[in-house]
Amino acid sequence: MADITIQNLTKYYGDRLILSGLNFDIQPGEKVAILGPNGAGKTTLLHIIAGRLPYDDGHVSIGAGRTVGVIDQMPVYDPAATVEDVLRTAFARAHEVRAAMDELEAQMEQHPDNDSLLHRYGALQQKLDALGGYDHDFEVDKVCNGLEIPRAQRTQLFSQLSGGEKTRVNLARIILEQTDILLLDEPTNHLDLDAVRWLGDYLETYTGTVVTVSHDRYFLDQCCDRIIEIHDTTCEFYAGSYSYYAEERERRYEQRMAEHENQMAELKRLETTARKMHEHGTEKLAKRAASIEKRIARMKVTDRPKKDKKMSVSFGDPNYETEDVLKVRGITKSYDGRRILQDVTFNVHNGERVAILGDNGAGKTTLLRIILGDETADEGVIKKGQGLRPAYLPQQVHFANEGRNLIDTLIYDKNVTMQTARNRLGAFRFSGEDQLKIVRTLSGGEKSRLRLCELMYDPLNMLVLDEPTNHLDLMSREWIEEAVEAFTGTLLFVSHDRYFVSRFATRIIYLENGTYTDFTGNYEAFLAYRERQKAEQAASTVVETPKKAEKQEKPKPKGGTKNIAKKVAVLEREISQLEERMSALENEMAACGADAGKLMELMHERDDAEAQLMDKMAQWEELAAQIE
Known part of the structure; x- marks a missing residue:
């Protein structure tokens, strides 16, 4: 029997048809993603399945006895409830079963020979075991650690948390409930990269049914095996992951x-x-x-299928040749006595694409604002290269006068003619009647695209982005990425979108506990580097270091430094070979740009080679230090 059955579902908002005659089943254990542009009806469909919205025609049913958890459903809690209290509400069913068992125990004492009571007690015991038994502390700790809900926060009042923190706690509560069907509406929006990876790993092994609306492409690839695409009020089905x-x-x-x-x-x-x-x-x-x-x-002739145009634009100042476009020196920043940034120092070179990553609250946006001059550091300086012309795209884009239409906005903001404004808007996929829309009616993605349209015709040589794909649908993300791909200057950005980071980052600045790691390489190589670090730290904690009464000299390696020097020479040859291999792969990639399959294969080979190169470089540095 299906967990979810949809038959001829139709939904209107006023006289506007949103969903028309949808028919599908979702079987137990399926991981299904609902995709489509903003406004297509994805969240509406999710709310109808959850029983939170009425519909005009059709039939929607949930499998008998199946429980449903909705991630964006925020119950009302007592103002005095702490985060821990909210998390523990996940075990309400277990507490009810335990209370019923207590009643039966009292009855069994009075009627010890009653087999019926014993049978009912055994059934309740099995039910309690299925709900996690008596001790839930381990499960609470595991989920909180995975979603990075710190122990100190668990004692805070739930009502005093931010919206993002409440969403994270609510996600933890629903996971702990162990419901049969999970309905997730943008579950990754308020999670950082590590927490998103944990959630993906959890859902990958989750035995229940999952229906999710998400625009995180890596997340969809990791934990979805079927796609339902909503478009033009109907739906289309794809039996595979997002990549498929x-x-x-x-x-x-x-x-x-x-x-x-x-x-x-x-x-x-x-x-x-x-x-x-x-x-x-x-x-x-x-x-x-x-x-x-x-x-x-x-004869019946099918309509010509529609397809979005590719952006026909390139921008950036190709003549800007300053080597160091940005020098960050000793940046330190505290809030309310808490050190957010400590002595952050790095250079950004011309043409680099640098991702600033880290957990929520690590100081990523703060660092961006200090670099841009919108915020003052407690210590340290920012030196900008001569002639540097940066442009900033924030998370939330606002315009001075949002009552104007798009054409007038460009005319007033950029002092261009009407025809020039129309041409520029057309290059950024605003055509026809779209150009007459009032700015305040645009979606978040459309506002970001309009701001890029304004910026890209300036002689920019550095683009600074803060969560450029946040809250955007897949189509808008692709539009923004095409624009960024066309940019020829230096890129500095903060993002929790793993697909975006993997596509653009050539260097990672990772902020953590006030310190930072400066890593040269793509995101996959950085993840491999972090895994090696964790493994080394775990190994070092297992081996007990014997206590020494006094400082002892390190034993010299057998054969002096000769053997080490030989190893260094071997590593240098291997590094040189890997660099040549990567160069050859990049030439092959440039030559087969029209063959998507071959290009993906070469990209994987290049990433593997880069990871090997980073590993060899780390070994070389360690041996070189020993020689010194």
């Missing part, structure tokens, strides 16, 4: 386009044949022409 969906959607588009063009060609051929027969003027040919025209009238 992206390829299959393109294949289906090409197939529909071929069918449409074949139908149009056949229609044109028949019309030409009928016209020529009429031109000959014989009665016999006229009858044949009439027969062909009847056939034409019966």
Whole structure:
């Protein structure tokens, strides 16, 4: 029996049709993602499944006895309730079972020979075991550690948390409830990269049914095995992960386009044949022409499939040649006695693409604002390269006058002609009536795109982005990424979008507990580096260091430094070979840009080679230090 059954579901908002005749089942244990542009009806569908919204026609049912948890459903708690109290409400069913068992125990003392009571007690014991038994402390600690809910926060009042913190605690509560069906609406929005990875790992092994609305492509790949795409009030199904969906959607588009063009060609051929027969003027040919025209009238030609245009824009000042565009020296910053940043020092070189990463509250946005001059550091200085012209795209984009339409906004903000404004908007996929929209009516993604449209025609040489894809649908994310891809200058950004970080970062500044790590390499190589660090730390805690009465000299390696020097020479050859291999792979990638399959294969090879290179470099540094 299906966990969720949807039959002929139809939903209106006023006179606007949102969902039309949807039909599908979701089986126990399936991991399903609902995709589609903003406004397509994804969250509406999720709320209908949860029983929180009425619908106009059709039938929606949940499997008998199946429990449902909704991540964005924020229950009302007592103002005195702490975070720990909220988390413990997840075990309400277990407490009810325990209370029923206590009652039975009292009855069994009075009627020790009653087999019926004993049988009911055994059934309740099995139910309690299924709900996690008596001790829930381990489960609470495990989930809180994974979602990075610190122990100190668990004693705080739930009512005093921020919106993001409440969402995180609520997610933990629902996970602890062990419901049969999880409905998740943008579960990764308020999570940092490590917490998103933990949630993906958890859902990957979760035995229940998951239905999620999310725009995090890595998250969808990790824990979804089926896609339901909502578009034009109907839905289409894809039996695979997000990566499969992206390829299959393109294949289906090409197939529909071929069918449409074949139908149009056949229609044109028949019309030409009928016209020529009429031109000959014989009665016999006229009858044949009439027969062909009847056939034409019966023909059904599919609509030409729609596809979004690619952005036709490139920007950035290619003539800017200053080597060090940014020097960050000794930046230190505290809030209310808490040290957020401590002696942060690094250079940013021309053309680099630097990601500033770290947990929530680590100081990422603070560091960006200090670099931009919007905030003052307690200590340290920021030195900008001569002629540096940075532009900033914040999380929430605002315009001075949001009552203007898009054309007037560009005319007033950038002092351009109406035709120039129209041309620039068209290059950023604002065409026709879209250009007459009032700015305040735009979505978050459209506002970000409009601000980029303003920025990109300035002679920029550095782009600073703070969560550029946050709260954007997949289409808007792709638009923003295309614009960033076209930028030829230096990129400095904060993001929790793993796909965005993997696509653009060539260097990672990772902030943690007031300190920082400066890592050169892509995101995958950085993750491998962190895993090696954790493994080394774990190994060092296992080996007990014997106590020494006095400082002893380190034993010299056998053979002096000769053997170490030989190892260094071997490593240097291997490093050189890996660098040559990476260069060859990049040349191959440039040569086969039209072959997506081959390109992906080469990208994986390059990433593997880069990870090996980082590992060899780390070994080389360690041996070089020993020689010194």
